[in-house]
Amino acid sequence: MDDPNADTEWNDILRARGIIPPKDEQSKEAIEDLYVDALNARKKEEESLENKTLDELDELEDELDDDRIILEYRKQRLQEMQKLAEKDKYGEVTQISKPDFVKEVTEASKECYVVVHLFKDYIPACKLMNQHLAQLAKEFKSTKFVKIIGDQCIPNYPDRNVPTLLVYGEGDIKANIVGAVAFGGMNMTVSSIRAQLANVGAVPPEKKEDEGDKKKRSIYSSAATAALSSDEEESDNDDRGYY
Template identity: 60%
Template sequence: MQDPNADTEWNDILRARGILPPRPGPTEEEIADEMDRAIAAAQDRHLEEKQLDELDELEDEEDERVLMEYRRMRIAEMKAQAMREKYGEVIHISKPEFVKEVSEASKDDWVVVHLYRDDIPHCRLVNSYLNTLSKKYKSTKFVKIIGDQCIPNYPDKNLPTLLVYGEGDIRAQVVGLAQLGGDRGGIEGE
């Protein structure tokens, strides 16, 4: 016996006479699959009709579109990086500038404060390291202030002192050179 659901001329005659029930319509999935096949076939025919130089031109246009998108993304990344890298040097501040230059600035960026005195050799050493670091980490603000100008009666034995501020608050402090490795300390990667 033949399959009554088969799409044959004989079954069509039997359906026309009412012997077989009408053939069920296609499902949405079958319609979607057929549409996908038709679109793919049309695109293939469209590409088959193209000459080699036309295909090369289409490929070049696609390459150019991808390169333009990559270029746009890269420019956006570079602009964002330039916005973050706004410092690059150690700034000398005074007590009246402290709130603006440290407390307020640290709400947006990390701020490293060096409490120092010029006549202390370890302070000069830390200043030179901070100059190097400020050029490498331009998104971090580096400032220096004379110790007893920042904190009245701050003892010289605690110099050099580093204070690290972030999110408007002090996050770390290093008092004296011993915590930094003493005289033998240095910047890694130099």
């Protein structure tokens, strides 16, 4: 039997008389439109996968026959999580001593930023600084936070200069922030400390907060200051005082 879609004179006569159906053909433009639609659909599918969790990718892998792209995204997501875990490995403020300084600070700063708190236990501003740094350390686990007694780190370092923050990066010191006054004194907050550290790239800058978040931070700072008020009253204000 002749092909009814063949482009012959006889078929043209039969089509004109309605004996065979019109030739089944698509214009070049229609074919191009179908191709573009298919590309856009695939692109949309790939973009939707980028934001899915590993569990969601597993579910899609079970549902879809073509799982090659799912496996690729799963592998990519696992690699991203592994890299993030390698960076986010700190999370607390660790006390070090002078012999540890080169290894724990100078050498470590070649791979990440290191924030060093020079402190003295009896000074209330140092206690407040330690509390706030502990919170920042939990939030920014890719930045290393350590503390060391001031005159153990630098011989004869004046107590009046602590708290002091040294910021190291790329194996060298990037900033030296001396005295509590640089952070707001006893009114220092996590935000005021973060702002100083963000200026030198040790942590990301803080995003704008709504009024509710600001109120929460204010309450936290007031509570922390009140908890230290008794220590402040007992400390003397001689040459061992704080800024």
